[in-house]
Amino acid sequence: MRTSAADRRTPLKVVIAKPGLDGHDRGAKVVARALRDSGMEVVYTGIYQTPESILRAVVQEDADVLGLSSLSGAHLEYAEELCELLRENDRDDVLFVVGGTVPPEDAETLKGFGVHEVFGPGTPTAQLVEYISRHARRVRMT
Amino acid sequence: MDPMTGEDKRWDERVEAWQRERVAADYERIPPRRPEYTTMSGAPVKDIYTSADIRHLSPSEDIGLPGEYPYTRGVHATMYRGRPWTIRQVAGFGQAEDTNNRYKYLLKTGQTGLSTDFDLPTLLGYDSDHEVYRREVGRIGVAIDTVADMHVLFDGIPLDQISTSMTINPPAAVLLAMYRVVADERGIPGHVLTGTTQNDILKEYIAQNEFIFPPLPSVQLVVDTMEYGADVMPRFNPLNVCGYHIRDAGATAVEEVGLTLSNALCYLEHAIERGIDVDRLAPRVSFFWDVHNNFFEEAAKLRAARRLWARLTRERLGAKDPRSWLMRAHCQTAGVSLTAQQPYNNVARTAIQAMAAVLGGTQSLHTNSLDEALSIPSESAIKIAVRTQAIILHETGVADVVDPLGGSYYVESLTSQIEQDALALIERIDAMGGMVAAVESGYAVQLISDSAWEQQVKVESDETIVVGVNDYVDENETRDIEIDRPVPGVMERQLERLAEVKRSREDRQVTAALRAIEKAAPDLRHNLMPLIEDAVRARASVGEICDVLRGVWGHHQPSTVF
Numbered sequence: 274m275r276t277s278a279a280d281r282r283t284p285l286k287v288v289i290a291k292p293g294l295d296g297h298d299r300g301a302k303v304v305a306r307a308l309r310d311s312g313m314e315v316v317y318t319g320i321y322q323t324p325e326s327i328l329r330a331v332v333q334e335d336a337d338v339l340g341l342s343s344l345s346g347a348h349l350e351y352a353e354e355l356c357e358l359l360r361e362n363d364r365d366d367v368l369f370v371v372g373g374t375v376p377p378e379d380a381e382t383l384k385g386f387g388v389h390e391v392f393g394p395g396t397p398t399a400q401l402v403e404y405i406s407r408h409a410r411r412v413r414m415t
Numbered sequence: 416m417d418p419m420t421g422e423d424k425r426w427d428e429r430v431e432a433w434q435r436e437r438v439a440a441d442y443e444r445i446p447p448r449r450p451e452y453t454t455m456s457g458a459p460v461k462d463i464y465t466s467a468d469i470r471h472l473s474p475s476e477d478i479g480l481p482g483e484y485p486y487t488r489g490v491h492a493t494m495y496r497g498r499p500w501t502i503r504q505v506a507g508f509g510q511a512e513d514t515n516n517r518y519k520y521l522l523k524t525g526q527t528g529l530s531t532d533f534d535l536p537t538l539l540g541y542d543s544d545h546e547v548y549r550r551e552v553g554r555i556g557v558a559i560d561t562v563a564d565m566h567v568l569f570d571g572i573p574l575d576q577i578s579t580s581m582t583i584n585p586p587a588a589v590l591l592a593m594y595r596v597v598a599d600e601r602g603i604p605g606h607v608l609t610g611t612t613q614n615d616i617l618k619e620y621i622a623q624n625e626f627i628f629p630p631l632p633s634v635q636l637v638v639d640t641m642e643y644g645a646d647v648m649p650r651f652n653p654l655n656v657c658g659y660h661i662r663d664a665g666a667t668a669v670e671e672v673g674l675t676l677s678n679a680l681c682y683l684e685h686a687i688e689r690g691i692d693v694d695r696l697a698p699r700v701s702f703f704w705d706v707h708n709n710f711f712e713e714a715a716k717l718r719a720a721r722r723l724w725a726r727l728t729r730e731r732l733g734a735k736d737p738r739s740w741l742m743r744a745h746c747q748t749a750g751v752s753l754t755a756q757q758p759y760n761n762v763a764r765t766a767i768q769a770m771a772a773v774l775g776g777t778q779s780l781h782t783n784s785l786d787e788a789l790s791i792p793s794e795s796a797i798k799i800a801v802r803t804q805a806i807i808l809h810e811t812g813v814a815d816v817v818d819p820l821g822g823s824y825y826v827e828s829l830t831s832q833i834e835q836d837a838l839a840l841i842e843r844i845d846a847m848g849g850m851v852a853a854v855e856s857g858y859a860v861q862l863i864s865d866s867a868w869e870q871q872v873k874v875e876s877d878e879t880i881v882v883g884v885n886d887y888v889d890e891n892e893t894r895d896i897e898i899d900r901p902v903p904g905v906m907e908r909q910l911e912r913l914a915e916v917k918r919s920r921e922d923r924q925v926t927a928a929l930r931a932i933e934k935a936a937p938d939l940r941h942n943l944m945p946l947i948e949d950a951v952r953a954r955a956s957v958g959e960i961c962d963v964l965r966g967v968w969g970h971h972q973p974s975t976v977f
Contacts, residue, residue: 294536296625374755
């Protein structure tokens with residue numbers, strides 16, 4: 274575990290990522306801005322990322338949180354692959370949240386892969402900030 | 416403009432006195448519901464509008480008559496009293512045969528034109544067998560690799576009678592050539608083909624985010640398609656300039672008009688710079704607007720955009736053919752206004768937005784389905800959306816008179832305000848060096864992101880009420896709508912078809928066609944369309960043709976700014 278009393282005082286580091294070819298990033302950017310305004314350090318990968326490039330961003334940025342945004346319907350495939358990659362690379366301590374047009378019944382499937390929480394359309398950003406502040410640096414994938 | 420008469424002055428004094436005494440007294444008793452009233456673009460909305468608010472407008476030169484310059488009241492004299500707008504729902508998923516079946520269903524349901532959504536690999540110029548992106552094959556649109564797929568997509572559809580709109584951008588040149596080749600191989604001549612390729616690459620860099628190449632070669636490729644269209648399929652619109660995505664990405668109505676018309680000017684000015692007569696291309700430029708919730712602002716927006724475009728093409732571009740001045744438009748209700756919560760409320764939202772599009776004078780309309788905040792629409796949801804348009808057309812009477820909002824003090828005042836503010840934005844972009852420069856500097860992306868953020872802040876502070884989301888919330892809402900699920904096995908079947916096409920084609924011919932494109936591409940003034948058509952005929956794929964151009968022109972890097 275990387276968690277120590279010292280790094281609980283430093284700001285949380287968040288990577289917001291857009292997997293695949295989906296270009297709809299209004300939500301991703303609004304979330305990135307809200308998290309930054311709440312005092313977190315946020316990196317936005319930009320669109321067209323692969324699971325490998327997202328993993329790379331998590332490792333390089335030493336991220337505490339990974340937010341994956343998908344509006345293309347391919348959330349199950351990308352999230353499953355990312356969970357595997359995070360485990361293989363010993364980064365399954367990252368808090369992994371997914372947002373976008375995710376049908377509610379897919380949320381359970383995503384959690385089965387190891388995703389910690391799923392936020393659907395219309396979620397207030399304050400709720401994200403609260404969830405992330407409460408859970409980051411305290412998790413490990415199941 | 417006539418000088419103020421004595422009667423005007425007396426009227427203004429009376430309005431002022433009414434505001435000071437009657438309005439103030441009423442607010443004393445019942446304060447305003449909101450601290451301030453504004454349009455979605457942030458313009459203040461007054462208590463009331465009177466003749467004083469439109470005194471600066473000339474009834475003949477600013478408002479005019481439908482079918483006459485500057486077309487504020489509509490592009491046709493008789494509008495829907497003659498021909499109703501085209502009911503055009505976009506559809507696309509799975510393989511070509513899946514979408515072909517849906518087209519036949521839609522035509523049976525009462526739709527009068529076709530519109531294609533492609534899957535992400537096709538939209539971004541990759542073949543279905545791409546190692547990483549193959550998982551997105553057929554997911555949010557139909558998978559098209561070669562002209563063989565296009566033949567299946569339009570099987571049994573009379574291309575000489577039905578117009579087809581294709582939502583395709585960076586590889587639009589390839590899909591346009593494919594459409595022409597399908598018709599040609601079926602014996603249908605180019606001059607009867609009608610429809611549209613979206614092909615508006617500039618809004619991709621600033622809003623929708625489907626781009627491949629850098630802005631300059633991309634804009635020149637758009638000019639190529641416009642010139643090719645004028646030559647071989649003169650009734651087809653190769654370019655459909657879009658406000659829709661700009662708006663859905665967060666822009667206000669004014670920004671939507673300003674940025675969209677700036678984009679349209681950019682294409683035509685590059686064509687003029689290449690020595691092409693503007694009147695050869697401008698008549699086939701069409702537009703696509705997003706119709707959002709603020710009812711009067713949206714109807715006024717369409718009226719303002721028509722007037723501003725007529726003035727810009729005539730006065731700035733020097734177009735002489737009246738057809739060049741016409742802003743013919745498709746509208747879609749605002750996808751971004753749909754809520755995942757209480758999804759049946761979306762039927763009401765969509766109906767009201769559709770009404771604004773009709774009152775604004777649209778030529779064709781897509782009404783969103785109630786389930787689209789969660790997935791691509793199911794057939795039952797689409798049926799309600801299509802029927803919404805039929806109800807507006809046949810039951811409400813709004814289509815029985817031309818421009819019923821014309822002359823409304825409020826709507827004319829809003830129309831004039833939107834025209835002025837959008838023109839100011841266009842001039843700001845001109846001062847930066849035009850739209851290519853505003854893309855490269857990141858200005859336009861930032862403008863839209865900032866507006867999106869402001870709207871989010873308003874929702875979270877409850878300044879903007881979204882029914883079912885931050886008010887009228889059902890605590891224990893359970894969802895009872897059917898969700899469309901991907902067709903299983905699409906990717907595997909599409910890979911087989913692509914492999915089969917590649918096995919049966921003449922490889923030497925493909926290679927020669929691709930080489931010819933590669934050789935010609937560095938000269939941005941060279942029209943690539945005839946060469947792209949050759950490659951399509953030889954069964955070269957979308958991915959192969961785009962790969963050649965990637966090799967020559969490189970990639971545009973996505974923005975990481977937020």
